[in-house]
Amino acid sequence: MQGELRVEFDTIENLYEYTKEHIEGKNGAIFIQFANRSVQINSRDIIGNSLQAWLPEWFRYCGVQMVENPSTQTFPDFTGIFGENKHDIEIKCWNYTSNPAFDLSNFYSFVVETYNSPEKIDADYFVLGYTPLDDEDFEQGFIVNKIFHKKIWEITKATKYPIGLQVKRGEVYAIRPFAFHRKPIESFRNRSEFIMAIRDALDMFPNYCIEFSSDEWIDRVLGYYE
Amino acid sequence: MQGELRVEFDTIENLYEYTKEHIEGKNGAIFIQFANRSVQINSRDIIGNSLQAWLPEWFRYCGVQMVENPSTQTFPDFTGIFGENKHDIEIKCWNYTSNPAFDLSNFYSFVVETYNSPEKIDADYFVLGYTPLDDEDFEQGFIVNKIFHKKIWEITKATKYPIGLQVKRGEVYAIRPFAFHRKPIESFRNRSEFIMAIRDALDMFPNYCIEFSSDEWIDRVLGYYE
Numbered sequence: 454m455q456g457e458l459r460v461e462f463d464t465i466e467n468l469y470e471y472t473k474e475h476i477e478g479k480n481g482a483i484f485i486q487f488a489n490r491s492v493q494i495n496s497r498d499i500i501g502n503s504l505q506a507w508l509p510e511w512f513r514y515c516g517v518q519m520v521e522n523p524s525t526q527t528f529p530d531f532t533g534i535f536g537e538n539k540h541d542i543e544i545k546c547w548n549y550t551s552n553p554a555f556d557l558s559n560f561y562s563f564v565v566e567t568y569n570s571p572e573k574i575d576a577d578y579f580v581l582g583y584t585p586l587d588d589e590d591f592e593q594g595f596i597v598n599k600i601f602h603k604k605i606w607e608i609t610k611a612t613k614y615p616i617g618l619q620v621k622r623g624e625v626y627a628i629r630p631f632a633f634h635r636k637p638i639e640s641f642r643n644r645s646e647f648i649m650a651i652r653d654a655l656d657m658f659p660n661y662c663i664e665f666s667s668d669e670w671i672d673r674v675l676g677y678y679e
Numbered sequence: 680m681q682g683e684l685r686v687e688f689d690t691i692e693n694l695y696e697y698t699k700e701h702i703e704g705k706n707g708a709i710f711i712q713f714a715n716r717s718v719q720i721n722s723r724d725i726i727g728n729s730l731q732a733w734l735p736e737w738f739r740y741c742g743v744q745m746v747e748n749p750s751t752q753t754f755p756d757f758t759g760i761f762g763e764n765k766h767d768i769e770i771k772c773w774n775y776t777s778n779p780a781f782d783l784s785n786f787y788s789f790v791v792e793t794y795n796s797p798e799k800i801d802a803d804y805f806v807l808g809y810t811p812l813d814d815e816d817f818e819q820g821f822i823v824n825k826i827f828h829k830k831i832w833e834i835t836k837a838t839k840y841p842i843g844l845q846v847k848r849g850e851v852y853a854i855r856p857f858a859f860h861r862k863p864i865e866s867f868r869n870r871s872e873f874i875m876a877i878r879d880a881l882d883m884f885p886n887y888c889i890e891f892s893s894d895e896w897i898d899r900v901l902g903y904y905e
Contacts (some may be wrong), residue, residue, distance in 0.1 A: 481713030483720075485729040486703045489821070492736045499725045504710040511720045595714070 461516055465577055466542050468515060469602040472579075475509075480586070482594030493593055497585045499545035500595045501555075504581055505530075508544050515618065527566060528558055529576045541576035545630075549582030549598045553634070556627035557605065560618060561660050563628060564651065568670050571677035574644065578603045583633060599634065606647035607640045608633040614655035625658045648674055682845075687742055690802055691759065691766050694741055695828040698805075708820030719819055723811045726821045727772035727781075730807055731756075734770050753792060754784055755802045767802035771856075775808030779860070783831065784855035785845060787886050789854060790877065794896050797903035800870065802843045804829045808860060819889075825860065832858040832873030833866045841879035841892045873901055 462468040470491050483494045509519045518534040519542070523620055527540035547553040554645055557563075562660050567574050582599040601608075608630040617629040641647040648671060655667040667671075690696040709720045709729050735745045735757055744760040745768070755767035773779040784788075793800050808825040810872055827834075834856040835842055843855040854855040874897060881893040891899075 476714050479714045481711060483729075484710050484712065485707060485733050486710065487707030487730070487733050488702050488737070490733070490737065490740065492733045494709075494729050494732045495727050496732060499728060501721050502722050504713070506720045507711050507713050507716070507718045511714070511716065514716065547840060608709060632690075 454670065461519060463536050464538075465535055466602070468512065468517060468533075468535070469579070469600070472511065472517065473600050474599060475582075476597050478596055478598070481507075495585075495593055497548070498567050500583055500585055501548070504546045504553075504583060504597070505544050508579060508581070512542075528564065529606065533577075541573055543576050543578045545578060546581045546583060549584050549634075551580075552632040553580070553608075555630065555631045556619070557609070557630060558628050560625045560628050560654065560658070561663065564655055564663065566581050567651075568665060568673055571674045574605065574648070574674065574678075575608075576605065578605060578608060580608065580630075601634065602643070606642075606644050607637070609647060609650075610641060611650060615657065616647070616650040618654060618658075621656065622657075625654075644678065646673070648678075687764050687850075691768075692759055692828070694738065694759075694761070695745060695805070695826070696723070696739065697741065699826050702823050704822065704824070706820055706822050707733075708828065709838065721811075721819055723774070723827050726809055727774070730772045730809060730823070731770050734805060734807070734858070738768075738895075751784060753788065758801075765801055769804045770807075771804060774810060775810050778858040779806070779808075779834075779856045781856065782845070783835070784854050786851045786854050786880065787889065790881055790889060790896060793877075793901055797900045800831065800874070800900065802903075804831060804834060804902060806834065806856075819902075827860065829859065830884060832870050833863070835873060835875060835876075836865050836867060840882065842876040844871070844880060844884075846884075851880075855881055862886045865876075870904065871901070874904075 460462050463472065467626040483499060484491050485494055512519050512533060520532045520534070522528070522530055522532070529543045530540040533540045534543045545555050547555050579600040580603060581597055583595045585595050586593055608629045609628065612618070612631070614620070617631050618625050619627040619629050629641065641650065652667045655670065688697065709725060710717050711720055714756050719743050742826060746758045746760070748754070748756055748758070755769045756872045757768040759768045771781050773781050780850040793834055806829060807823055809821045811821050831874050835854065838844070838857070838858045840846070844851050845853040845855050857865065867876065878893045878897045881896065
C-alpha cells in the first residue's frame with residue numbers, strides 16, 4: 454500500500470470508526486499476476502486469508518505501527534502501537550452469509566498463554582464479514598459487509614460446553630465464536646464471566662500436559678485483572 | 680486476461696511446448712485489491728490455488744476453447760478443444776521444494792467415474808511446480824520452476840499399496856502421485872499397468888457401495904482401450 458494517511462489515531466476505537474466508514478460496503482477482488490498476465494481468482498477459500506493480509510496494511514497506511522508476532526502459532530497476530538498505548542490485535546474474517554465458525558485459538562494454547570500473559574485476554578478482535586460475489590450477481594470478487602471491533606468475551610458464549618468449543622471424538626480443539634453479529638446480547642456479559650467459562654471448560658476437559666490446575670489458572674488471571 | 684494470441688495450436692503437445700517456453704522460470708505474485716488499495720499476499724497456501732486459476736485463462740489466451748466441468752467434485756477440471764479433438768484436462772500445482780503430494784482423485788470416485796467413462800483415464804495432466812519466494816530472497820511472490828504434461832500412469836507408481844494412496848485408519852481417500860519429477864523412470868510403464876494397479880487396489884480396499892466387482896471394472900475399462 455503506497456503512501457500514508459495524514460490522520461493520527463490516538464485510540465484503537467478511532468481507528469475502528471475510520472476503518473468502518475471506509476470499508477463497509479466496498480468491493481474487492483483478488484488477482485494473480487504471472488508471466489505478464491493478470492487473472493482474477495474466484496476461489497472462495499482465499500478471500501478470508503487475503504483480507505487478513507490486507508487489514509494490517511490498511512492500519513499501517515493509517516499510521517499505526519503494527520508489529521507482527523514472529524510466531525504464527527501463538528496469538529495475537531499483531532501488536533498495534535497507538536501513541537503510548539499498545540494493543541494486542543487479532544484479525545478474523547468469515548463468510549457473512551453463514552454463521553462465524555473461525556477458530557479463535559486452540560483451547561489449550563489459550564489457557565497456557567493467558568497463564569503466562571493474562572493481559573492477552575484483553576486483545577482487540579477486528580472481525581470482518583464478507584460476501585463472495587458470483588457471476589450471477591453480474592460481478593466477481595467480494596464485498597465487505599461489516600467490520601466489528603470486539604473483545605473475546607463479546608463474541609463467545611456458553612453452548613453445550615461452558616464456552617463454544619470445537620470438539621472431535623471427545624477431544625477439544627479450538628475456541629469458537631457464536632453468531633454475535635445477529636444476537637450480540639447472548640454473549641458473556643463481561644471478562645469475568647468469560648474467565649470463569651474457560652476455567653469450567655478446563656475442568657470438563659483436563660489435559661495432563663498442562664502443569665497447573667484450573668484453580669491456579671483462574672487465581673493468576675483474576676489476580677492480574679483485580 | 681486481455682486479447683488473444685495469433686497462434687493456433689492443433690495439438691495439446693504444441694500448446695504444452697509453447698506454455699513451457701513462456702512460463703518456466705517466470706515470477707508471479709498475488710494481490711488483493713480492496714477499497715482502492717492493493718496489497719500483495721504472501722500466504723504460501725494460496726499460490727497453488729491461484730496458479731490453478733491462471734493456467735486455464737492462459738490456455739484460453741492461447742486460443743484453446745476450455746470448457747469447465749460444472750461439477751467441481753468430479754474430474755476432469757476442463758475439456759480443451761483442439762480443432763477436431765477434445766482432451767480432458769486436469770491442472771495440478773505443488774510446492775517444488777517438496778515432493779508432490781496433491782490429490783489426483785478420490786480413489787472410489789475415480790473407480791466409479793472410469794467405469795462409466797473409461798476414456799477419462801486418458802486425461803491430460805498439466806502439473807506445475809512452483810517455489811514461494813521469501814523476503815530472504817529479496818523478492819516476494821513465487822517462481823514457476825517447471826510445467827509437466829503427463830498421463831496419470833506417468834505420475835503414479837506402486838508403493839506399499841498397488842498404487843500410491845492416502846490411507847487413514849485403514850480407509851482409502853485419495854490417489855497420490857510420487858516424485859515423478861525426480862525419478863520419472865519409476866512410474867507405471869503404461870496405461871495397462873496402471874489399470875491393473877487400480878484393480879488390485881480395489882481388491883485390497885473393497886467398498887460395498889460400489890455396485891460392480893473389480894473384475895467387472897477391469898473388463899469394461901480394458902475393453903474400451905482394446
